[in-house]
Amino acid sequence: MASVRDNEGGSTPKQRLVDAAIRLLAAGGPEAVQARRVAAEVGASSMAVYTHFGGMPDLVDAVVREGFERLDRRLAAVSRSDDALCDAVTLGLAYRAEALENSQLYRLMFGITAVSASRRGQRTDLLGTGSPTELEEGRRAFGHLVAAVERLAASGRGTVPEPSAAAAQLWSAVHGYVLLEIAGFFGDEGHGVEQVLLPLAVNLAAGLGDDRAAAEESARRALRRAG
Amino acid sequence: MASVRDNEGGSTPKQRLVDAAIRLLAAGGPEAVQARRVAAEVGASSMAVYTHFGGMPDLVDAVVREGFERLDRRLAAVSRSDDALCDAVTLGLAYRAEALENSQLYRLMFGITAVSASRRGQRTDLLGTGSPTELEEGRRAFGHLVAAVERLAASGRGTVPEPSAAAAQLWSAVHGYVLLEIAGFFGDEGHGVEQVLLPLAVNLAAGLGDDRAAAEESARRALRRAG
Known part of the structure; x- marks a missing residue:
């Protein structure tokens, strides 16, 4: 599955939306993860979510994938x-x-x-x-x-x-x-x-x-x- | 803590609201548990929730107590x-x-x-x-x-x-x-x-x-x- 991260350290518009969704989730729980608020976090309109993800369900999927990626990195670091x-x-x-x-x-x-x-x-x-x-x-x-x-x-x-x-x-x-x-x-x-x-x-x-x-x-x- | 159940098999207005909230919860998840909908289930207006519980948080507490009571009964039945x-x-x-x-x-x-x-x-x-x-x-x-x-x-x-x-x-x-x-x-x-x-x-x-x-x-x- 293609990653939304373009290269190490780099950040695509998709990745910025995912990171924004994760910040909102951490601060306000799942109810806070709304297209309008996620887009506003990166200075865009709700349309950005639809352009890059087709809608909230696919953005939520990308958030879940990012979560697994972080967990994977954390566990991989155990020597x-x-x-x-x-x-x-x-x-x-x-x-x-x-x-x-x-x-x-x-x-x-x-x-x-x-x-x-x-x-x-x-x-x-x-x-x-x-x-x-x-x-x-x-x-x-x-x-x-x-x-x-x-x-x-x-x-x-x-x-x-x-x-x-x-x-x-x-x-x-x-x-x-x-x-x-x-x-x-x-x-x-x-x-x-x-x-x-x-x-x-x-x-x-x-x-x-x-x-x-x-x-x-x-x-x-x-x-x-x-x- | 006083039970909302008045006696075995009996059912008070409070208990009927709790049972209605549990039915809504089971069918539609936590978002479905709203004062208006719970009251409508028992043929009352939202005011019933405020009259009997002072508001949704105390109704949710009563739902949680009922859940523990059911779990307790289930576990107590293990011979x-x-x-x-x-x-x-x-x-x-x-x-x-x-x-x-x-x-x-x-x-x-x-x-x-x-x-x-x-x-x-x-x-x-x-x-x-x-x-x-x-x-x-x-x-x-x-x-x-x-x-x-x-x-x-x-x-x-x-x-x-x-x-x-x-x-x-x-x-x-x-x-x-x-x-x-x-x-x-x-x-x-x-x-x-x-x-x-x-x-x-x-x-x-x-x-x-x-x-x-x-x-x-x-x-x-x-x-x-x-x-």
Whole structure:
């Protein structure tokens, strides 16, 4: 799928509209993302949205793709060490950080807000297709979770019969944790990470076959690394 | 907190407005829940909403309380056997069924839709208070998860240092799974239950210290029981 970004650092009119929509989304939620307001952000009339995207639904799609691209970049930046579980937990912490820093965008990407709930056609049954979305950017982002699970199995720290189904387990756990934290159920100081997210990761890892003490040490190492 | 239900089976004007709001929510999403439309459903003018609730925010609160009450009843109906893990998994399956059957209400209850995201005052840090909400109905619903975790520990099937933090792990996993299934990432045939939710439950149970084969048998038993 063609990117709206023309080259690194450059910015096309389409990209400026996408960035404006993301700013409005972050500041005012999905209701704030209206053609008139998005266009005004870049000093244009509503017509700009129709000229460049044909309408709001395709602009929203471009926003979702941009969200997956950012998530993909964030997850790709997690370096690999010789501790596959530490790497997997670090990936989970990076996922959480990206979701919390861009909570409105995160909810839009995963079909939770009204505006995106109707765009269900992009979402696919990952248990059949191996990817949660038809969007290439989303496929790449989910691929980091699958790769982390495969590395756990390859390093002998777990038994994983089917990597994408196992990745779906990790994804369910992190997605649920992140949405509960965003909603305020774990307070505002981030103590849910140490009290819920890391113990959950350790229990899942031990459940997949890792040694509990080794899993706890890897989780502590990931927390220090994310520091 | 006083219930809007006057007695079993009876229905007050307040309860009729709440029921109407829930029907509109289910059919048209949060945007459909407007004073005029809710009142029209019960053959009244918008004024009825102001007379009985003082305005839409308090009506939305009453809808959220009703949602927790229904979830509480659904979870309370799960009978107890001598297999504490089977009971915990059955509880998770009942939670999933309630969420999927009332997906708009579920999202409203957990602060995911715009209309509820602003009512954050009701939500509390469950790691500090032991409950995710100030609402008595929500406290009772969450109590079923805590009780299930305590029974696991009491029956020697897991080590649980802090029941409400452990319940928060289970809740994260089920909440995330349910929202991904509602969004369409696990298809429409419910195969996510066997491919993701139950393996996740088994891994968590094994991680908490249960024997893996025993956990698998309990999960299979729960599936047959729910079937």
